[in-house]
Amino acid sequence: xxxxxxxxxxxxxxxxxxxxxxxxxxxxxxRKTNIRQISQHAHSEIVGMLPEANWIxxxxxxxxxxxLLAKVQDEAGHGLYLYAAxxxxxxxxxxxxxxxxxGTAKYSSIFNYPxxxxxxxxxxxxxxxxxxxxxxxALCRTSYGPYARALVRICKEESxxxxxxxxxxxxxxxxxxxxxxxxxxxxxxxxxxSLMMFGPRDSESTNNDQSIKWKIxxxxxxxxxxxxxxxxxxxxxxxGMTLPDAALKWNEESKQYNFGEINWEEFWNVVKGKGPCNKxxxxxxxxxxxxxxxxREAAIAYAEKKRLFTDTFKKGALEIA
Amino acid sequence: xxxxxxTNNEKSxxxxxxxxxPISGGREAFLLHLADNALLLAQRNSEWCGxxxxxxxxxxxxxxxxxxxxxxRNFYHYAAQLTGDGATENTLAYLRSEREFKNCLLVEQxxxxxxxxxxxxxxxxxxxxxxxxQLQYSNDEPVAAIAAKALKEVTYHVRxxxxxxxxxxxxxxxxxxxxxxxxxxxxxFTGELFVPVAYEKETIIGFDLPSLQxxxxxxxxxxxxxxxxxxxxxxxxxxxxxxGKQGIHSEHLGYILAELQYLQRxxxxxxx
Ligand SMILES: [Fe+2]
Ligand SMILES: [Fe+2]
Numbered sequence: 001x002x003x004x005x006x007x008x009x010x011x012x013x014x015x016x017x018x019x020x021x022x023x024x025x026x027x028x029x030x031r032k033t034n035i036r037q038i039s040q041h042a043h044s045e046i047v048g049m050l051p052e053a054n055w056i057x058x059x060x061x062x063x064x065x066x067x068l069l070a071k072v073q074d075e076a077g078h079g080l081y082l083y084a085a086x087x088x089x090x091x092x093x094x095x096x097x098x099x100x101x102x103g104t105a106k107y108s109s110i111f112n113y114p115x116x117x118x119x120x121x122x123x124x125x126x127x128x129x130x131x132x133x134x135x136x137x138a139l140c141r142t143s144y145g146p147y148a149r150a151l152v153r154i155c156k157e158e159s160x161x162x163x164x165x166x167x168x169x170x171x172x173x174x175x176x177x178x179x180x181x182x183x184x185x186x187x188x189x190x191x192x193x194s195l196m197m198f199g200p201r202d203s204e205s206t207n208n209d210q211s212i213k214w215k216i217x218x219x220x221x222x223x224x225x226x227x228x229x230x231x232x233x234x235x236x237x238x239x240g241m242t243l244p245d246a247a248l249k250w251n252e253e254s255k256q257y258n259f260g261e262i263n264w265e266e267f268w269n270v271v272k273g274k275g276p277c278n279k280x281x282x283x284x285x286x287x288x289x290x291x292x293x294x295x296r297e298a299a300i301a302y303a304e305k306k307r308l309f310t311d312t313f314k315k316g317a318l319e320i321a
Numbered sequence: 322x323x324x325x326x327x328t329n330n331e332k333s334x335x336x337x338x339x340x341x342x343p344i345s346g347g348r349e350a351f352l353l354h355l356a357d358n359a360l361l362l363a364q365r366n367s368e369w370c371g372x373x374x375x376x377x378x379x380x381x382x383x384x385x386x387x388x389x390x391x392x393x394r395n396f397y398h399y400a401a402q403l404t405g406d407g408a409t410e411n412t413l414a415y416l417r418s419e420r421e422f423k424n425c426l427l428v429e430q431x432x433x434x435x436x437x438x439x440x441x442x443x444x445x446x447x448x449x450x451x452x453x454x455q456l457q458y459s460n461d462e463p464v465a466a467i468a469a470k471a472l473k474e475v476t477y478h479v480r481x482x483x484x485x486x487x488x489x490x491x492x493x494x495x496x497x498x499x500x501x502x503x504x505x506x507x508x509x510f511t512g513e514l515f516v517p518v519a520y521e522k523e524t525i526i527g528f529d530l531p532s533l534q535x536x537x538x539x540x541x542x543x544x545x546x547x548x549x550x551x552x553x554x555x556x557x558x559x560x561x562x563x564x565g566k567q568g569i570h571s572e573h574l575g576y577i578l579a580e581l582q583y584l585q586r587x588x589x590x591x592x593x
Contacts, residue, residue, distance in 0.1 A: 053371035057367065058584060060585060060593035061411050061593045062410050062411060065367075069386060073370065076370075076379050080380070118593070168593075178591075288371075291374065291434070291435075292375055294493070295496070296375055297492070
């Protein structure tokens with residue numbers, strides 16, 4: 001428990017934009033919120049590998065295969081940085097992974113949608129990585145130091161992913177009629193779930209206020225969602241495609257795009273585990289983990305043998321000396 | 322994209338599919354063999370991406386997959402230049418059929434468990450290390466350059482896979498048994514690596530392929546010994562499966578290609 005004074009000092013640090021570091025005193029709730037957010041972010045990177053990995057074996061050219069493999073590998077790297085950042089708060093990676101597998105911890109709902117055609121890979125890069133960037137750029141200035149630093153590295157790679165995704169769609173948009181249809185269809189299916197990535201409306205978000213005050217979050221869900229719509233509504237014109245929202249319209253007064261209402265019923269159902277791929281994604285993660293048990297055990301057993309060997313060897317060496 | 326009806330190619334490749342890629346000589350066939358080996362193993366390893374036993378190793382196997390894919394692309398690219406007639410790395414990888422692929426049987430074998438994947442990589446990387454070690458001195462300059470660059474990558478693959486073979490062989494009882502099973506599965510595909518086919522004659526590749534077998538066996542044996550997996554049987558004549566290098570594959574290849582080539586086949590002529 002922090003005393004009243006230390007709580008005051010803590011908030012003062014935050015207000016003065018001084019980063020909180022692992023050994024600094026911090027309110028228990030700050031620690032918990034960060035663990036929850038960082039581990040959730042890490043899980044999203046890892047579960048997010050699955051829908052895209054679904055197309056690695058079928059990528060339509062060797063260049064696209066290489067780009068996709070490297071992209072999915074980047075996401076694994078992001079997961080790794082983030083688990084490491086969360087570990088600085090005193091939780092172990094195993095524990096976080098257990099929470100993911102037991103359903104206690106969440107990950108981004110977007111990955112509970114299926115990748116049905118090749119164009120989905122482009123759409124994910126453009127829209128999903130695009131939405132992630134907006135979230136994460138805002139988070140690069142988050143108050144917890146290790147998280148902020150991990151995000152700076154991640155953001156660089158994410159913007160690369162977004163460009164590659166857009167480029168893949170651009171090629172389709174200039175391709176055959178079938179490719180154009182594939183492109184539009186993917187945009188249609190990924191558009192609304194991408195908007196959902198920013199979370200519930202500010203008026204309904206339970207974590208927003210305190211997180212903003214502690215500068216864990218720097219912008220609200222609705223602010224970020226609006227920037228995303230503004231960006232995508234312009235970029236889709238370059239593709240010669242449309243966004244599936246009849247209400248999408250430039251508003252001269254607010255200098256923003258107006259847009260339609262998200263299907264919140266779908267949103268909450270997917271969050272609660274009823275999306276098209278929730279079960280499949282979690283099963284895939286659990287299967288990989290369970291089938292890897294013997295490998296991890298063997299690696300530990302071997303390391304242990306080596307350590308013992310080195311110890312005896314050292315001891316032997318000492319005795320001889 | 323091409324629809325080739327070339328007449329100048331020798332009979333080294335039989336007209337098997339509707340889309341026949343012209344192979345005008347042994348050198349192109351050898352390049353395709355090198356490329357196919359790397360592509361097939363890249364494709365197999367990439368199945369692990371997102372499903373590895375631990376995050377760090379998921380990244381490592383994907384890295385190897387990317388290295389191999391890069392090697393495949395370099396060899397295809399060069400083969401396409403020599404072949405001409407509109408051939409590209411993609412026509413070569415995506416529009417040849419099962420009987421036209423020249424990879425060895427080892428690389429198309431299923432991933433199995435992590436131990437089997439590791440062992441496949443181990444057996445193959447040690448071979449590739451020696452092979453590229455020779456090819457880097459090839460008087461065919463592009464081949465020498467590709468091999469020299471790839472050799473750095475393969476050096477890491479050798480180290481990584483050898484370390485894992487030792488760790489799993491000498492880890493737990495279960496891991497040891499799984500490795501023995503993997504050896505039982507895969508050893509029979511190692512002989513093919515050193516039996517030269519028509520396009521691997523010394524006059525084409527610049528060295529005597531069978532001469533790699535002894536150094537390979539010694540390296541591999543040394544690691545297997547350290548991994549407590551070695552048995553004197555390995556030195557004895559085991560009946561070896563062959564055929565892949567001449568286009569007679571296992572049943573697995575058809576499925577691999579069906580997936581790999583699906584989009585190029587379904588939408589002929591499209592750009593991606
Ligand atoms: Fe990421
Ligand atoms: Fe990404």
